Amino acid sequence: MKALVLSGGAGTRLRPITHTYAKQLVPVANKPVLFYGLEAIAEAGISEVGIVVGDTAPEIRRAVGDGSAFGLDVTYIQQSAPLGLAHAVLIAREFLGDEDFVMYLGDNFIVGGIADLVDEFRGSRPDAQILLTKVADPTAFGVAELDISGKVVALEEKPAAPRSDLALVGVFLFTSAVHEAVRGIELSARGELEITDALQWLIDHGRDVRSTTISGYWKDTGNVIDMLEVNRAVLEGIGGRVEGSVDEASEIIGQVTIEAGAEIRGSRIVGPVVIGANTRIAGSYVGPSTSIASDCRIESSEIEFSIVLTGATIQGVRRIESSLIGRNVEVTPATGVPAAHRLVLGDHSKVRISS
Template sequence: MKALVLSGGSGTRLRPITHTSAKQLVPVGNKPVLFYGLEAIAEAGITEVGIVVGETAAEIERAVGDGSRFGLRVTYLRQEAPLGLAHGVLIAREFLGEDDFLLFLGDNFIVGGVSGVVSGFRADPCDARLLLTQVPDPSRFGVAELGPDGRIIGIEEKPRRPRSDLALVGVYLFGPAVHRAVRAIAPSARGELEISDAIQWLLDEGLDVRSTTITGYWKDTGDVDDMLEANRTVLEGLEHKVEGDVDADTEIIGRVRIAAGAIVKGSRIVGPAIIGADARIVGSYVGPFTSIADGVRLEDSEIEYSIVLDGSSIQGVRPIEASLVGRAVEVTPAARTRAAHRLVLGDYSRVRIS
């Protein structure tokens, strides 16, 4: 079995971060979200991986390399434009051959990995197996409709009136029949080859399409709120470890990881939180569910439930929360502006101004 990882999307919902960085490389818990997927693939016993890349190809190739750090052999497949998930399968035809394969979206985050579902597919193959999960807002996703016997009878992409609350998770298992499906379908109204249309083609042809409903944590880290939520989930499993230089005037509460080379002075850090290598935290408060990346400078500031990327500087700003700060950003206080009250008061008035 092979794996196909789709990492060619432009990440419009994460702009402006993704104007200069691949969305799959935005970190949660100080590790790119793509790396969690690659680790899960390796844990499932798959070693041959094709990564579909687009305009951020160079950045992804620098980060992942040949895949050996993950125990993988990686082949890069160039997608000239983000033309849909099924288009990613279409251009990977030569790489995939007639092998069964795992299709994994590079910006998806699944707690617990995919080893179980991969093992099940190997033991009992079918033409397609989909991972589903219940969501409160199914109109944002591809949605599966199940029949009375629990088998899939229909798939619809981002329906206005969903027929169920079961969304397609960004993990699919396919046999070679899907190659006929992606060649047979036409672009959708938004000009993309939809994987949901390919799955519907398999259903219409009477092929064997099955599903597994997962109850564990899953996130499509496509926007800031989802990134912060995924970061929170990762940090909940953090182990306490302090390798950096922390002075006696600093208070550390709960599970906090401080990397070697980091310096913390006169600050209060409440976990779960992670501080990257060579970061410098002085006279500041770092609250729960915060990831501070390598080389960040935080002075006289307060921050919690946030992600700060490499090399950024925050000085004299408080409080910051629920924020995603990109690389090499400088955040400082604005110049003080003159404030004045304009009053029109009648005789004998009494006014109290705080």
């Protein structure tokens, strides 16, 4: 069995971060979200992985390499444009051959991995198996309709009038039957080859399409709020360790990870928090559900429920929360009336705010 990981999307909902950064590499608890998917694939006993890449291919290649760090053998498949999930299957035909495969969206996050799902599929081998979960706003997802017996009868991509609240999770399992399906569909109104249309083709042609409804934790990390929420969930489960330097004037509370080379001076850190290598925090408060990457500087500031990327500097800022701060960003005070701050800053930005 092989795996096909999709990492070619533009990440429009995470702009401006993704103007200069692959969305699959935005970190969750200081580790790229893509890495969690690759680890889940390896844990499921799959070693051959094709990664579909687009404009951010050089970044993905640098981060993942040949896959050996994950126990994987990685092949890169270039996609000329983001033309849909079914298009990714179409262009990966040579890599996939006639083997069964799992397709995993590189910006999705599933707690607990996919090993049980893969084992279930291997045991029964339907033509396709999909994961579903109930969502509040089905119009933002592919949506499945089930009959009274629980059988999948219809699928639709981002419907204006959803026929159910069951959204497709970004993990799909297929036999080689899907290759005929992706060749048999046409471009949607969005100009893409939709995987929902390919699944509907299988259903319409009498193929066996099964579903598993999950109640566990799943997120599509395509927007800032979901990214912050995933970061919170992961931080709560990683425990704490201190390998950096913490002075006597500092207070560490709860599950806090401080990487080697990091320095904490005269500060209060309330977990769950992770602080990357060679980051310096002085005279500051870092609150729960915050991850701070390596080589950052936080001085005389307060921050919580946020993600800070490599090389960022925050100095003299009274309060930051619910924020995603890009690489090498500088956040410093400006004159004016103090205000609360909610920030999404692109890489190399310089912002002056009231403090």
